[in-house]
Amino acid sequence: MKLGFEESQAAYSSGSQNARNWTEQWVRAQVYCPNCGAEAIKPFPNNSPLADFHCVTCSEEYELKSQRNKFSNKVLDGEFKTKCERLAADNNPNLFLLNYDLKQLSVINLFVVPKHFFVREIIEERKPLAATARRAGWVGSKILLNQIPLSGKIYIVRNGQIEPKGSVLSQWSKTLFLRDEGQDARGWLIEVMKCVDAIGKSEFRLEDVYAYEKQLSQLYPGNQNVRPKIRQQLQYLRDRGYLDFVSRGYYRLKSDR
Numbered sequence: 380m381k382l383g384f385e386e387s388q389a390a391y392s393s394g395s396q397n398a399r400n401w402t403e404q405w406v407r408a409q410v411y412c413p414n415c416g417a418e419a420i421k422p423f424p425n426n427s428p429l430a431d432f433h434c435v436t437c438s439e440e441y442e443l444k445s446q447r448n449k450f451s452n453k454v455l456d457g458e459f460k461t462k463c464e465r466l467a468a469d470n471n472p473n474l475f476l477l478n479y480d481l482k483q484l485s486v487i488n489l490f491v492v493p494k495h496f497f498v499r500e501i502i503e504e505r506k507p508l509a510a511t512a513r514r515a516g517w518v519g520s521k522i523l524l525n526q527i528p529l530s531g532k533i534y535i536v537r538n539g540q541i542e543p544k545g546s547v548l549s550q551w552s553k554t555l556f557l558r559d560e561g562q563d564a565r566g567w568l569i570e571v572m573k574c575v576d577a578i579g580k581s582e583f584r585l586e587d588v589y590a591y592e593k594q595l596s597q598l599y600p601g602n603q604n605v606r607p608k609i610r611q612q613l614q615y616l617r618d619r620g621y622l623d624f625v626s627r628g629y630y631r632l633k634s635d636r
């Protein structure tokens with residue numbers, strides 16, 4: 380993988396439209412599919428409205444968002460209603476987020492959010508556009524990056540350094556089990572993953588997760604049994620190889636993160 384844009388591309392001028400062009404061509408030429416590892420990511424013909432790229436080998440689909448500055452916690456996205464419908468239908472693509480440097484004409488960060496981390500909780504509804512706007516009443520959305528657990532943000536390039544491909548592929552495969560679950564079950568698992576991230580230790584106790592009981596009750600006001608629900612998620616995460624039970628009430632994250 381080379382991080383620089385092709386010189387022939389870079390030659391014609393600069394500006395954000397060209398940057399879009401460069402980043403698309405760069406993904407096509409340099410990025411492997413994080414699902415199967417094949418160097419076979421191709422653009423869809425004629426700007427498909429749903430995704431930008433697909434893997435020729437495994438058919439996984441990707442959308443690309445690129446910008447010069449680092450992404451903040453909220454990333455602008457398309458129409459809110461369409462976004463929610465796609466989540467429900469499960470045909471949301473995986474999302475590549477790319478930052479580049481226009482002086483060096485090269486890629487600084489590229490990470491991918493696997494589609495199974497897209498649950499309703501990470502999509503924020505924006506205010507309708509004002510009556511004076513060209514698309515008056517149109518309601519957009521934002522993706523809340525800070526609501527995605529660490530394991531849902533897989534870096535392929537970080538601060539100008541290429542991450543080992545083996546590590547990217549193993550991080551990807553580690554959470555594929557989420558695809559077996561519906562929106563609601565995934566929501567709970569993802570919330571517990573976020574609690575474990577917030578604890579910030581590779582080994583932790585059940586009590587550490589219980590510390591988030593109140594926060595989880597606020598998220599799921601209908602659920603009166605948050606503690607059993609937490610234990611159930613931890614058990615599921617152990618069964619799917621995301622973490623280990625060390626001893627009663629003690630857990631350890633798998634170390635390949």
Ligand SMILES: [Zn+2]
Nearest residue numbers: 412415434437
């Ligand atoms: Zn693939």
